Amino acid sequence: MAGDVFTPEQRSAVMRRVKARDTGPEMKVRRALRAAGVGYRLGGCGLPGRPDVVMKGRKSAVFVHGCFWHGHDCPRGARKPKGNAEYWTSKIDRNRARDARVADELTAAGWRVLTLWECDLKQPDWEGRLLTALRSEPS
Template structure:
């Protein structure tokens, strides 16, 4: 087990610098959605979980999850750091619990939650096909007909 190369103060500064919104993964998804002709709202704090992208008329919230931070089952998300492993396991578990609570709260108010994983952004064609199936074509009315 290797020691951290940073002092606790330096590590704290590094972690503070990790962005919470407008990440490269989010920006890549937003460019794709714009190319698809879809209109959306960003970071709706009035919705549970403050989704990264919200489609108001479709009542659909989209969360962009980093594979490591949210414990995805891909190669990057499944790895556990060698240093301070107990902390990271607990941290990812808390993130997953918070994600599940947000999805449940959204469902309670009649919204759908969709998750786009960071690794999915590598194959934009496949992601676009999935999003078209889940969101429908641009300009389409939502499922309630409103």
């Protein structure tokens, strides 16, 4: 099916199945935090950008980004969409701009912003790096 092109109806069905919450990478981060005894809240707690995980006491907001959807500079994020390329390129550019704006707003309000990329979670030491970042003083 590598060279097949979806009909608009098929593409719509595929896109409807893309989750916005409780994704595999988000669940992986939440399991690691819970196992480490780190308390957190979901739903963004009214913060800009609705972070995936919020630790109010640590004043830390964690975003778990999919590499493709948020335009990461890894191989998966650098893939160019084949169908409706102009729309998707523009959409990903808007996502990146929004992500930067939200991080700036949170930082200006005194929050530490941690962004975990989908590809980061495939590295063997990602949990240790996350916990170290949470324990360190904000810069």
